[in-house]
Amino acid sequence: MSDSSSSGLSRRSLVKALGVGATAGLAGCGGGGDGAADEMGGDTGDGSGGSTSSDGGSGGSGDAPLFWNYAFPNDGSEPIWRTTFLKNAEERIGQEPRMGRFAYEDLRQKYLTGARTGDPDVIEGVLSHLTEYVKADHLEPIGSFAEGLPWYDGYVQSALDALTYRGKLYGLPYNGNARAFIVRQDILDELGQDVPQSASAFHEVGRMINSEYDDTYAYHNCTKKGSVRAFQEWMSHVYQHTDQLYVPDGDSWKLDITADQLGQIFDNWYYQIYAADDPVGDPDTLGTGWQVNDPGYLNGRWAFIECGTWLRGWTSGDNINNSEKTKDILNNKTLVSHLPRGEGASKGTFLEVKPVMVNSHSDQKEAAKGVAAAFASPDTLTAMGEDAKGNGMTPVHTDVESTITNENWAPFTEVFKTGRALAKIGWGQVRGPFYTYMQEVAYGQTDPYEAGDQFHDELKTLAKDL
Amino acid sequence: MATQTGQPGALARYGTEFREFLEETWLGYALVLPSVVLMGIIIIYPTLRGIQLAFYEASLLSPQQQTFVGLQNFAQLFGAAGFQTALWHTVLLTALAVSIQYVLGLGLALALKEKVPGAALFRSLSMITWVLPIIVMVIIFRFLTQNGFGPVNIILGSLGMETTAWFGEPGVAFPLVVLMHVWRNVPFYAIALMAAMKSIPDTQYEAARLDGAGPLQRFRYITLPQISYVSMIMIVLHVIFTFNNFDIIYLSTGGGPLGNTEVLATYIYKQAFQQYAMGYAASIGVTMLLIMMVFTVVYAHLEARD
Known part of the structure; x- marks a missing residue:
């Protein structure tokens, strides 16, 4: 006990000091905005720092x-x-x-x-x-x-x-930016073909490219589960059939696309591309996202992709095999056009x-x-x-x-005018089932029109919760 | 009378003892208090909040509007095909990854224990896979298996074999995920098991040799029993890590293709952040928590046995 009493003061002092330290530490955690800001600002490396002192600003x-x-x-x-x-x-x-x-x-x-x-x-x-x-x-x-x-x-x-x-x-x-059809004009010229306007012409030209070229496949799109780009590509084709997937219906929403149209989109852009007997795309790239899509075009692997304006400035980096070749493709061999359209569809794309x-x-x-x-x-x-x-x-x-x-890229302006912005619904609930059905069709596990039917039912059920 | 006079004395004694107890342990409590408070804030509160949320219908977009639904989320959960598939994949992944990791780690530990040239260097290098950030590991594996220019496909192609984007191939993506877990963790098992093996006195092996025991018998009757404790700890810990793992699958396959690599962690993420179903997602989390508690109890029991 004597130890205890003799050391009581120092223990108290120690605990007080610890308490003050802990309080100061916790307060530091809460009030560390400036430090954090400096850190974040410093990340840019532009020398301007993060926050600056306010000099009488409004x-x-x-x-x-x-x-x-x-x-x-x-x-x-x-x-x-x-x-x-x-x-x-x-x-x-x-x-x-x-x-x-x-x-x-x-x-x-x-x-x-x-x-x-x-x-x-x-x-x-x-x-x-x-x-x-x-x-x-x-x-x-x-x-x-x-x-x-x-x-x-x-x-x-x-x-x-x-x-x-x-x-x-x-x-x-x-x-x-709006999603346009990015086309290898030089390949079409070599084959004596025009830019395909319809989905069936696109499939035909695509199959021709696959049979004539060893290192280039006709087309690639994103099929990775969860890929935002895959969803946007699908929406581009939805907008060829309808102004909006869901339209306001009083305080709720109503699905504005038919099961057949959904089936046609699955057929034209997933089944024919990957699961058909003579696929337009390369089935070995199933399940991939933009990381394969965009660099694939820039490296000359695909003849057609769907893309936005950002592709124009992408001429170097880890994904580019040969910068000069990529510049040549973008400057001299690429044409921008509206996306090919399925039966009964019109110009429209994801904006x-x-x-x-x-x-x-x-x-x-x-x-x-x-x-x-x-x-x-x-x-x-x-x-x-x-x-x-x-x-x-x-x-x-x-x-x-x-x-x-470059005049070849000028059509982006026209494509932009046909773009449609997403309706104001919670898209996460639509994206979930989309990935499931899209992959089932692309992998050849479900008939595209059957998937269209099932997906339509699911989307219809979702309408009340959006 | 004795009782009457004794009672105040006993109370006083209890009071004194309590005061002494407080005086003696006050510093200890004070020292652990900040940690307890911090743990309460960052572990206990979120856990309790998650458990509470599992009994409510709540949307990520309007978390303030919650409706008590009792066990409805759990009932929905056990009837959902997506949950059953994810649970099966999680169990399969955990069983395969942990057992393969252990067997290979044990083999590597036995090899590293021997005095072979370059063993020290190999011991250092072998830990690289374990310390590598998961995103880097996933990028390496995706690059290796990329169609067209991935080294794996270049080799397969030169041998006239099939090439494809392997992470997008149903039936291959899941084994690749198992492979990533194994590749990452085998060195950790090896180092831990080797440390346990090195603590076994050489005299035991010498005595066994004198008794005519062969290498297999020495392993079976000397090595294995004495690394069993470390083995159990490693296995239990890695069962918990693998069962809960999210980033390896999310970064490599996103749960695809065709849901072939969907596990509970990615399923929860999608329910919460894509379907906005926070209550439902929390009920999956609680289910995982209950399953993991079994392993935690085993772990705690092993710790206590030590």
Whole structure:
């Protein structure tokens, strides 16, 4: 006991010290925003750092707004786009926003589960994310703010429509592209064929290519389970049959496609490609995604793919076997066209509009709106085109010039006009069964029209929960 | 009277002992308190919240709107073909991966124990697979089996054999996933088992030799019994790791092709983040938790036996 009493004071002192240390440590965890921001900002390596002190800016109370994105190139090239954006943002809100970079799927998950904390204040993403965020009540309507922007009237109306839900605008568009048919013109010329307009002509030409060329297959599309690109490719063909897969029906939704049309899509774009006796594609690439699709075309392995404008600027990197050959394919041998259409189908394709959005739980919404405005301003969009040329081919603002300089790529502008944006439903529930039926057809396990019937039933049942 | 006078004394004694107990153990409690609080925040609360969620219908998109549905999620779960397939794949993957890992790890441990030239270097190099980030391992395997330019296909093609994108091939994707688990973990088994083997005194082997025991008998009656404890710990831990593993399959196949590699972890992910069915996903998580608790109890029992 004497030990105890003699050492009591020191024990107390020790515990007090530990308590103070632990409290300080825990407080440090909670209040570590600045450090984290510096770390994230430093990740870009542009020397500008993360957050900067506010020098009397309009929105500069406390931490700078946090902006999560996956937009800026991360390839080590000079960050023209990013630098322009940060400069514009600082002019608007008096400080540079803090930046966090995540892949889109990570952005989506983190935002859906954590937006209520108020972070990030601003987020960039794809259109299906906007729908989910709106349904989860995580987005601030910015219609009246946007209308006050001096350049608001220049936004392409279809892009604004894509970001509008029940009459409210939930984001500013910064990037738009439609999925087009990317064609090896030189191969068609050698075979004396025109660009196929119908699905049956496409199958015929495709089979001809497969029989005439040893190292090139006619076509590839994505069949990997869970691949976002696979879903987008399928939606492109859905939009050839209907304006929207689901249309509003009072407070609910109604499926607006027939089982036969779904079966035809499965037949034309999966069964004939991989499971038929003389497949148009290469069945050995079943179950692959964009990682095989895009580089395959750029390396001369496929004669046709469905793709957006980003392909234009992709001429180097780990996936490119021979940069000069790829440049030759893109500059001299590629033609852009509308996707071939099945029986009874018309021109239509998946329209991708990328929005920048404001967190409804942010405690500095005005500054966040300023960041969104800076990101989607014509100045920043012009810089985006300089930095990533593919992104600037079909600008979403009339003050921004298209970066298309090669007439073979000009049809992207026409294809863009036929693009349709995703309806504002929770697409995750549609994607799940799509992958199952798509793979069953592509692997030859289910008849395409039978799969169309079953999928139609499932989609119809889903309508009430969307 | 004795009782009456004794009672206050006993109470006082209990009070004194309690005070002494507190004085003696206060520091200990204070030291573990931050850890307990942190564990409570990052482990216990989410676990309890997950268990609670399993009894509710809740959507990821509107988590504030929850409806109590009792055991309905569990009833739906056990009738779902997707769950049954995922459970079967999980059990099969765990059984195959852990048993192959153990057998190969044991063989490697026996080899490394011998004084062969270069064994030390090999011991160091063999751990590379275990310390490699999972995403890097998956990229390596996808590259190796890529159609067209993957080394595996180049070799198969030169031998006149079939080439394809093997991760997209039903019937091959699952064995490839097992292979990745094995490739990653065998060195860890080997190092752990080798450490256990090295603790066995050489005198036992010498005595056995003098008694005329051959190599197989020495392995059977000396080595095996004395590495059984480490073996059990390794097996139980890896059963838990493999059963819960998400990233290897999600990154390599996404659960495809045709659902051939769908396991419970990826099934939960899809239910939660694609179908937005948080309550249903939580009920799968609780089911996994119950299954894993059996192994945890075994592990705890083994630990206690030590």
